[in-house]
Amino acid sequence: MRVLDRGCVRGQSRQITVVNVHGTSGIMPADMDCRAAQVEQIFVNMDGEPGANGERNVILGDLNTDPGRVPGWIDTSVAAWNDHVGGSQPFQWVSPFGAGAVPTYTGGLNIDHVISDAFTSRGGCYAPGATPGFPAVYPYIYFDHKPLVCELGDLY
Numbered sequence: 001m002r003v004l005d006r007g008c009v010r011g012q013s014r015q016i017t018v019v020n021v022h023g024t025s026g027i028m029p030a031d032m033d034c035r036a037a038q039v040e041q042i043f044v045n046m047d048g049e050p051g052a053n054g055e056r057n058v059i060l061g062d063l064n065t066d067p068g069r070v071p072g073w074i075d076t077s078v079a080a081w082n083d084h085v086g087g088s089q090p091f092q093w094v095s096p097f098g099a100g101a102v103p104t105y106t107g108g109l110n111i112d113h114v115i116s117d118a119f120t121s122r123g124g125c126y127a128p129g130a131t132p133g134f135p136a137v138y139p140y141i142y143f144d145h146k147p148l149v150c151e152l153g154d155l156y
Contacts, residue, residue, distance in 0.1 A: 016118075017054025021061035023077065035065060035077030043084040043091070052091070056118035058152070059091070062145065066109040068098035090117045094150055095125045104130045104146040114150045122153025 019042055024034040042051045042059060052059055065077050072079030085091045094114040096102060104127040105111045114125065127146040129136030137147060 014056060015054050016056045016058060017052060019051045019057065019059040019061075021059060021063060023062060023064035025064045029076075032065075032076045035063070035075075036080040039077060039080035039084065052117070057091070057116060058094075058119060059115040060113065063111050063113055066105075066111050067113075068093075068101060069109060085115050091115050092117070092120070094119060094121045094152065095148055102127060102131050104148060106144055112145055112148050114148065114152075116152070119152040119154060121150050123151030125150035 021038070021042070023038055024031050026032075044050055063077075063081065065075050065081070067078045067081040067085070070078045072082055083089075086093055086097075092115065094116050095112070096110065097113070101110050103109055114121075125148060126134045127148050128134045130146040
């Protein structure tokens with residue numbers, strides 16, 4: 001999906017490429033390897049070029065793993081995410097990441113994330129129903145995930 005952003009640069013339009021992720025679920029080695037291959041599609045090769053191939057990219061969705069809490073030697077897809085996001089890489093975690101992040105999945109993990117090479121979390125991110133001070137969107141629990149809301153600001 002490409003989104004035209006007319007508000008970033010005065011008088012100019014720049015495209016934003018949005019990649020929506022829903023990683024394969026499961027804890028078997030084949031599930032983890034499939035998720036790792038999906039990460040490679042985003043950053044290396046999906047039909048000849050990376051899925052995140054725009055001037056400004058936002059990657060978001062359900063990774064079905066927690067790269068901030070699960071070691072890469074346990075889950076190959078965690079290693080793949082951490083090879084491409086964070087540290088000195090162009091892509092950075094926008095959403096809360098790591099052991100200090102408020103868990104948004106089953107009370108102990110963060111598997112839903114926002115990642116970008118062009119944006120940072122200007123106003124912060126929160127998960128209604130999980131982040132203190134932000135009540136649930138709906139009083140009944142139907143899903144195992146909490147929604148994630150992030151206000152994006154320019155990284156550069």
